Amino acid sequence: MTKRGNIQIAVYAFVCLVILLLPFVLGNDYLLNRIARYLVLGLLAMSLSLCWGYAGILNLGQALSFGIGSYCMAMTLKLRTVPVQTGAGGLPDFMVWNNVETLPWLWVPFHSTTFALLAGIGVPVLLAALLGWFMFKGRVTGVYVAIITLAALVVGNLLVIDAQAYTGGFNGLTDLAQLELFGITFDAYGRSTYYLCAICLTFSLFAALALTRSKTGLILQAVRDQENRVRYFGYDVAHYKSFALCVSAGFAGLAGMLYTVVMEFASPTFMGVPLSLSVVVWCAVGGRSSLLGATLGAIIVAGMQNVLSEQRAFLETWTLIMGAIFVLVVLFLPKGLAGLSEAIAGRLDRSRPSALVSDAVTVEKNIALPEVRR
Amino acid sequence: MRAASNHLQLSDISVSFSGFRAVDGLNLGVARGELRCLIGPNGAGKTTCLDLICGKTKPSAGSIRLDTRELTTLEEHQIARAGVGRKFQVPSVFRELTVRENLEVAHCKSVGVFANALRFGRSTETDGLEKLAELVGIEDRLGQPAAYLSHGETQWLEIALLIAQNSELILMDEPTAGMTAQETRKTAELFLRLKGRHTLIVVEHDMGFIREIGDVISVMHQGRMLAEGTVHEIEADPEVQRAYLGSGGISHA
Numbered sequence: 001m002t003k004r005g006n007i008q009i010a011v012y013a014f015v016c017l018v019i020l021l022l023p024f025v026l027g028n029d030y031l032l033n034r035i036a037r038y039l040v041l042g043l044l045a046m047s048l049s050l051c052w053g054y055a056g057i058l059n060l061g062q063a064l065s066f067g068i069g070s071y072c073m074a075m076t077l078k079l080r081t082v083p084v085q086t087g088a089g090g091l092p093d094f095m096v097w098n099n100v101e102t103l104p105w106l107w108v109p110f111h112s113t114t115f116a117l118l119a120g121i122g123v124p125v126l127l128a129a130l131l132g133w134f135m136f137k138g139r140v141t142g143v144y145v146a147i148i149t150l151a152a153l154v155v156g157n158l159l160v161i162d163a164q165a166y167t168g169g170f171n172g173l174t175d176l177a178q179l180e181l182f183g184i185t186f187d188a189y190g191r192s193t194y195y196l197c198a199i200c201l202t203f204s205l206f207a208a209l210a211l212t213r214s215k216t217g218l219i220l221q222a223v224r225d226q227e228n229r230v231r232y233f234g235y236d237v238a239h240y241k242s243f244a245l246c247v248s249a250g251f252a253g254l255a256g257m258l259y260t261v262v263m264e265f266a267s268p269t270f271m272g273v274p275l276s277l278s279v280v281v282w283c284a285v286g287g288r289s290s291l292l293g294a295t296l297g298a299i300i301v302a303g304m305q306n307v308l309s310e311q312r313a314f315l316e317t318w319t320l321i322m323g324a325i326f327v328l329v330v331l332f333l334p335k336g337l338a339g340l341s342e343a344i345a346g347r348l349d350r351s352r353p354s355a356l357v358s359d360a361v362t363v364e365k366n367i368a369l370p371e372v373r374r
Numbered sequence: 375m376r377a378a379s380n381h382l383q384l385s386d387i388s389v390s391f392s393g394f395r396a397v398d399g400l401n402l403g404v405a406r407g408e409l410r411c412l413i414g415p416n417g418a419g420k421t422t423c424l425d426l427i428c429g430k431t432k433p434s435a436g437s438i439r440l441d442t443r444e445l446t447t448l449e450e451h452q453i454a455r456a457g458v459g460r461k462f463q464v465p466s467v468f469r470e471l472t473v474r475e476n477l478e479v480a481h482c483k484s485v486g487v488f489a490n491a492l493r494f495g496r497s498t499e500t501d502g503l504e505k506l507a508e509l510v511g512i513e514d515r516l517g518q519p520a521a522y523l524s525h526g527e528t529q530w531l532e533i534a535l536l537i538a539q540n541s542e543l544i545l546m547d548e549p550t551a552g553m554t555a556q557e558t559r560k561t562a563e564l565f566l567r568l569k570g571r572h573t574l575i576v577v578e579h580d581m582g583f584i585r586e587i588g589d590v591i592s593v594m595h596q597g598r599m600l601a602e603g604t605v606h607e608i609e610a611d612p613e614v615q616r617a618y619l620g621s622g623g624i625s626h627a
Contacts, residue, residue: 225470225471235482236485236487239486243487
């Protein structure tokens with residue numbers, strides 16, 4: 001057990017190290033910005049893996065938390081732009097176009113970057129707590145959770161689009177200032193932004209890993225397995241599930257904030273249904289019950305999406321290819337890429353006459369599971 | 375039997391499922407440290423009775439008290455925290471978790487989500503859990519997912535989970551179903567050891583098992599308490615014999 005645990009930490013550390021060292025190999029700023037974007041999407045997929053893979057809560061509205069985080073960051077950065085066309089007291093340009101005369105109360109606290117950073121994580125967490133409390137106290141489970149979270153996402157998306165005078169509507173929030181923290185300016189096409197994303201991802205991966213290995217993480221996995229049985233051991237299942245939903249929303253909010261920094265704008269598509277469903281695909285491809293698997297799944301799939309859609313040959317067929325990959329993974333790799341790598345590791349362990357035979361047997365048996373079930 | 379000093383007291387409990395009265399004005403009192411067997415023909419309401427105590431089913435009338443605490447208004451996890459553990463008829467363990475992890479889930483000092491989020495060190499607990507696995511003979515399977523256990527071993531694991539949970543009152547629904555004669559005997563020994571430290575209510579069909587463990591037996595029939603007494607008294611009771619008519623008599627039930 002502990003040997004497997006240490007290998008897991010080593011693999012996580014290795015991947016994070018590769019990510020952190022990448023700028024030394026890549027000199028291309030445009031490419032670096034793009035990879036930073038994939039890292040953020042990886043963080044988003046990891047957040048879903050935490051509640052879907054570990055607690056069995058399929059949150060189809062993960063992009064809601066992501067979008068809120070993104071808008072919180074965009075609002076504070078918008079207030080820092082030197083406006084080209086401005087109203088009284090540095091009113092954002094789109095508000096002037098929409099005949100708004102004073103800064104709405106919702107925007108006022110965003111003059112403080114600290115507030116924005118706290119809100120970018122805090123608001124999604126509070127929303128998740130509220131939603132979780134309603135759903136899990138009422139013992140809503142399975143597909144109904146998916147439907148409710150999806151509905152919440154659509155509502156949030158419509159509200160943002162509808163309140164054009166306050167949110168920029170379809171256009172989102174554009175023409176933002178660059179984020180400044182601790183005297184560092186985060187230029188979207190500079191290394192600083194890349195490192196910001198890479199460090200946030202590393203920190204989040206290890207924080208989430210620690211959570212999954214705590215007793216709460218164990219109980220969440222028990223809830224995923226047999227929710228009703230857990231109650232009879234004295235645990236309040238609603239608390240545990242709400243907690244998982246909240247932590248997941250917090251990480252998604254952080255990802256959203258970073259996304260605004262990397263993309264230099266916020267848009268209602270950041271809390272759109274297509275993005276939210278893509279996250280589910282990324283998790284499925286990478287392996288939803290592996291935090292690192294989901295992260296890499298997002299990086300690989302989103303990266304491929306981008307590369308394919310820019311090739312002339314695949315201009316019209318790239319969505320088809322992505323769909324085919326998804327179907328193949330679901331059919332043949334129910335545990336995703338993470339499951340595949342575990343299986344390969346198990347094979348290697350078996351072929352090598354190891355001193356720790358019992359450990360190898362454990363690993364191997366763990367891998368045999370999906371095959372038995374199929 | 376309705377003394378106020380009873381550890382568990384069910385008074386005039388009724389429940390119906392879409393018109394069918396599964397339990398109808400049931401009274402049952404169990405003293406602290408007692409091992410009580412609950413028997414009765416199929417459909418007598420034995421499992422429903424356990425469901426009512428552990429909160430899985432809410433009664434339509436009556437009260438259930440554990441010492442001075444009223445259980446009927448509590449949720450399942452609150453009842454469990456109040457000191458009630460339950461083994462289900464169909465063995466119910468966490469199949470995707472290893473045996474060791476199963477035991478860790480069952481053995482908990484604190485149930486709060488935040489306290490447990492900061493709990494990593496398992497070294498102090500592990501020793502006791504290994505001994506527990508040894509007690510029920512699954513110590514060499516600690517690292518394996520519970521899904522790989524045989525039916526008998528799964529039964530043992532769930533019994534071990536209940537011991538790990540360390541509840542004052544343990545409800546066992548057909549704990550020996552699917553066990554060999556030898557395993558059944560081992561279970562009987564284990565229950566006799568638990569008696570005194572814990573209060574046990576055991577629903578069982580196997581009369582041989584009941585003869586080994588039971589002091590006082592309660593017989594249910596059609597949602598009511600039909601008789602209460604020692605094995606000999608129950609077997610000689612004409613009403614009990616009548617209730618079991620058609621199912622081959624009590625000894626073959």
